[in-house]
Amino acid sequence: MNDFSLKKYPKQIITAAVILLIVVVLAILKPGEQELLSRTSPEMQKLIEADQHSSRKRVTVTYNSLLVINYASLSTSGAKEMSEKYVGFLGNVYPADEGPAKIAGQMVNYTYRMLGVKENLMHGAKLTILLTTLTVVFGILLGTLLALGKISKRKILSKLSGAYIFFFRGTPLLIQMFVVYFTVPGIFGFAWRDLFNASDAEAVYKGAFLAALIAFSLNSGAYCAEIVRSAIQSIDKGQFEASKALGMNYAQTMSRIIIPQSIRRMIPNVSNEFIMILKDASLVFAISLMDITTISKNIMTSEGSYLVFIPALVIYLVITAFFGFIFDKIEKKFSVYE
Amino acid sequence: MNDNYEYILKTEHVSKKFGDLEVLKDINLSVKKGEVICIIGPSGAGKSTFLRSLNQLEKITSGKIFVRDELFLHRENDHTVDKLPREKQQQLLLEMGMVFQRFNLFPHKTVLQNVCEAPIVVKKEKKEEVVARAKELLERVGLSDKADAYPSRLSGGQQQRVAIARALAMNPEIMLFDEPTSALDPELVGDVLQVMKELARSGMTMLVVTHEMGFAREVADRVLFMADGIIAEEGTPEEIFTNPKAERTQNFLSAILDA
Ligand SMILES: Nc1ncnc2c1ncn2[C@@H]1O[C@H](COP(=O)(O)OP(=O)(O)O)[C@@H](O)[C@H]1O
Numbered sequence: 237m238n239d240f241s242l243k244k245y246p247k248q249i250i251t252a253a254v255i256l257l258i259v260v261v262l263a264i265l266k267p268g269e270q271e272l273l274s275r276t277s278p279e280m281q282k283l284i285e286a287d288q289h290s291s292r293k294r295v296t297v298t299y300n301s302l303l304v305i306n307y308a309s310l311s312t313s314g315a316k317e318m319s320e321k322y323v324g325f326l327g328n329v330y331p332a333d334e335g336p337a338k339i340a341g342q343m344v345n346y347t348y349r350m351l352g353v354k355e356n357l358m359h360g361a362k363l364t365i366l367l368t369t370l371t372v373v374f375g376i377l378l379g380t381l382l383a384l385g386k387i388s389k390r391k392i393l394s395k396l397s398g399a400y401i402f403f404f405r406g407t408p409l410l411i412q413m414f415v416v417y418f419t420v421p422g423i424f425g426f427a428w429r430d431l432f433n434a435s436d437a438e439a440v441y442k443g444a445f446l447a448a449l450i451a452f453s454l455n456s457g458a459y460c461a462e463i464v465r466s467a468i469q470s471i472d473k474g475q476f477e478a479s480k481a482l483g484m485n486y487a488q489t490m491s492r493i494i495i496p497q498s499i500r501r502m503i504p505n506v507s508n509e510f511i512m513i514l515k516d517a518s519l520v521f522a523i524s525l526m527d528i529t530t531i532s533k534n535i536m537t538s539e540g541s542y543l544v545f546i547p548a549l550v551i552y553l554v555i556t557a558f559f560g561f562i563f564d565k566i567e568k569k570f571s572v573y574e
Numbered sequence: 575m576n577d578n579y580e581y582i583l584k585t586e587h588v589s590k591k592f593g594d595l596e597v598l599k600d601i602n603l604s605v606k607k608g609e610v611i612c613i614i615g616p617s618g619a620g621k622s623t624f625l626r627s628l629n630q631l632e633k634i635t636s637g638k639i640f641v642r643d644e645l646f647l648h649r650e651n652d653h654t655v656d657k658l659p660r661e662k663q664q665q666l667l668l669e670m671g672m673v674f675q676r677f678n679l680f681p682h683k684t685v686l687q688n689v690c691e692a693p694i695v696v697k698k699e700k701k702e703e704v705v706a707r708a709k710e711l712l713e714r715v716g717l718s719d720k721a722d723a724y725p726s727r728l729s730g731g732q733q734q735r736v737a738i739a740r741a742l743a744m745n746p747e748i749m750l751f752d753e754p755t756s757a758l759d760p761e762l763v764g765d766v767l768q769v770m771k772e773l774a775r776s777g778m779t780m781l782v783v784t785h786e787m788g789f790a791r792e793v794a795d796r797v798l799f800m801a802d803g804i805i806a807e808e809g810t811p812e813e814i815f816t817n818p819k820a821e822r823t824q825n826f827l828s829a830i831l832d833a
């Protein structure tokens with residue numbers, strides 16, 4: 237079934253096509269890397285030329301390309317310090333040492349770094365999205381178990397689930413993360429980074445990520461439990477009765493009849509939970525993970541650039557909008573029978 | 575299993591309380607195989623509770639329930655005194671199909687999946703066999719063309735016929751109907767009753783709570799009039815409809831027939 241036919245979504249299709257077309261045109265018109273670098277001053281050209289034949293590079297070249305706009309910064313250190321910056325946009329190359337072009341250049345550079353374009357999954361937006369997505373997945377799985385425990389007729393199970401939910405919703409996520417990251421290895425005598433290959437330069441990050449993921453999932457499980465529980469309890473009692481009258485046991489009723497129907501009702505709340513986690517993910521800056529927030533803070537500190545937080549906000553908004561769209565689609569897909 | 579029984583279903587002194595509210599008081603009923611029994615009576619009389627007590631959707635407070643002359647369950651004051659082993663109970667319960675007033679179809683499953691679900695999942699029957707049987711049943715209730723539709727796309731009458739087919743797919747010995755046409759628009763009642771009449775003619779044992787007096791008159795072997803948790807009067811359709819003895823029955827019938 238083609239859920240994205242032109243008939244059903246004429247406006248969305250046309251808007252998306254127009255935006256895509258504009259982006260493609262702008263991307264094609266954007267000057268290339270060579271064009272940007274060849275605009276440099278003769279002196280800089282000479283240094284670059286010389287660098288090509290020497291093993292000691294004197295020029296530091298930064299080149300960032302973001303779809304429709306790109307940015308190059310060249311600087312030298314030593315006896316004669318030089319710094320040149322250029323922005324390429326719509327077929328033109330603009331010097332970016334001052335004025336609006338400078339700000340545009342900075343924005344491109346900061347965004348590039350916060351997105352972690354050339355980096356691995358332990359950096360920038362990639363880390364934020366990975367942590368959020370995995371947390372929601374584990375949170376729902378754990379939350380389903382907790383919800384089944386909470387509504388269980390067995391008093392002990394119900395009490396235990398209730399206590400778990402109370403604890404994780406009643407204490408700050410930041411401290412929960414500290415406990416997983418510092419207290420647990422402290423008590424049991426291990427270090428998170430040691431769980432990864434010592435020769436891996438990123439072992440520290442991976443260890444911290446694992447700790448964050450565990451803390452986030454345990455926390456999200458408590459919130460998802462309430463989402464799952466209220467969805468299950470919103471299902472008509474007649475569904476339980478019909479299942480029982482047909483001879484289905486509790487497990488069959490839950491797994492085949494009740495939970496599949498609950499999923500659709502959970503989606504809007506899971507979508508909210510996703511956005512909450514996305515924003516909470518910025519807490520990982522407290523254990524030095526290089527997410528969007530940490531990078532923006534580092535840029536602010538090292539370059540004194542107070543404007544860095546604006547592209548940071550925009551990145552969060554774009555992620556929120558994108559996943560909101562995805563959850564909308566999922567909800568429609570699960571609504572076929574209504 | 576015991577095939578040489580006198581009564582397929584029997585209750586003795588069944589009572590049911592919800593808190594202090596005594597909804598069923600000393601209900602005694604014996605059902606022979608193939609009998610069609612209609613239960614009529616005012617709202618709140620305890621008719622639904624009685625049907626639901628039979629297939630264990632409600633736990634009785636006191637009394638005995640026999641299935642095929644075997645003591646299925648004996649309770650006194652909310653305590654189980656005696657019962658069949660759990661497995662045996664489960665097995666006998668599968669012989670009881672139920673049709674609800676509000677259909678209770680599984681909305682996330684197609685018509686065919688609704689009918690096939692329990693035989694495959696509960697009885698572990700082979701899928702191909704179940705599907706073939708389900709298609710026959712849908713044909714029987716006149717809905718072959720709706721096999722792949724979701725319940726929400728069907729009218730109430732069609733949904734109720736699917737619900738009947740779903741219950742029949744388990745090959746039950748007894749069918750319990752709890753006001754199967756009360757939630758339907760008047761013009762949709764006929765098709766459902768038609769299916770039930772055909773089922774009665776085929777020899778199915780049926781307990782039907784209904785307000786359709788024409789149906790009761792036509793197919794019932796016996797009619798029970800329930801009020802305030804007791805069976806106030808019992809007899810053939812002829813006796814109950816043309817010559818009711820109890821005053822409550824007379825009042826109820828004249829109110830219904832005038833409406
Ligand atoms: N689960 C329940 N809890 C408390 N009271 C109930 C419950 N189910 C039914 N009742 C009460 O029992 C009485 C009989 O209900 P019911 O069996 O549904 O009657 P009928 O089907 O004849 O209309 C009513 O007064 C109803 O309010």
Ligand SMILES: [Mg+2]
Pocket residue numbers: 621622623752753
């Ligand atoms: Mg009723």
